[in-house]
Amino acid sequence: MSKTFHRWRLGLLAIVATAANAHAAEIVVVMGRGAVALTKDQVASIYLGRNNNLKPVDLPESNPLRAAFYKKATDRDPPQIKAVWSRLTFTGQGQPPKELSDSAAIKKAVASDPKAVGYIDKADLDDSVKVVLELN
Secondary structure (H helix, E strand, O other), X not given: OOHHHHHHHHHHHHHHHHHHHXXXXXXXXXXXXXXXXXXXXXXXXXXXXXXXXXXXXXXXXXXXXXXXXXXXHHOOOHHHHHHXXXXXXXXXOOOOXXXXXXXXXXXXHHHHOOOEXXXXXXXXXXXXXXXXXXXX
């Protein structure tokens, strides 16, 4: 086998392993300490632009946890989510969730704004935020 093929195969294995780890991650939806629990349907409504009472925040598209979150919370994959937000933006009915760099930024945003809602890996959880839904 050529070196190029071997590198390609190793790269593909790394991508698959990363995606598998993100899919296996325990994802928690978090808000500020005074928040009440949310249902999966409520979270889906927020992240699909149907509920404007809360402000969703997102991880970057490049973060594998984002795709896993949308699959677990809304039963949709990234292209479907992008299509939903493109339509809402085009028709003036909403703006996509604000993208933040990582779990620390998500926690900081939701801890400081009672209307903000985000998601993180359960492993990144601390007492600065409250879990309002666990997605397994």
